[in-house]
Amino acid sequence: MNNSYTKIKSESEYDRIMEEILVLMNKGEANLSQEEMQTIRAKALAAEAYEQEHYYIEPPRTLEGMIELRMYELKLKQKDLAKTLGVSGTKLSLILNGKQKPDISFIKAVHTKLNVPADFILKHI
Structure with missing residues (x-):
């Protein structure tokens, strides 16, 4: 197979491709040929193209949800996120858990350290 790829047309074809990748x-890596x-x-x-076309992940609707998404994306545990x-x-x-409102310093840290857009934060606090 060359560097171009064929479009996956079905879920079963996607599953087969994923299995071939896993094998x-x-x-x-050290045992693979260039081909x-x-x-x-x-x-x-x-x-990846099939996933982008067929699997939609709804964006977070809350500030807490966005923070948790960023925590997941950055592979941080909650204690590491707190430190960050x-x-x-x-x-x-x-x-x-919605039991305390975020203060200004927390909101600034979420914006700068987690790169959460300011307009998202303003709409969800």
Whole structure:
């Protein structure tokens, strides 16, 4: 397979492509030929295009939801997120559970450290 990819047309074809990628990846990167690496790339691009077309993830509707999304994207545990935002774990937990309103310093940290757009924050506090 060359660097271009064929469009995936069905869920069963998508599942088959994902299985083929897994089989190749399980060989380990050091054990793959250049052709196998190109095959993985082409299949992954096809799978990504299919996912973008068929799997819609609704954006967060709350500030808490956006913070949790960013925490997931950055692969942070809640205690690490609290440290990043400069708050205690307890305060972060209270805010995420809706038991405490965020203060200005928390909101500024969410904007600057997590890159949450200011207009989103203003609409959801």
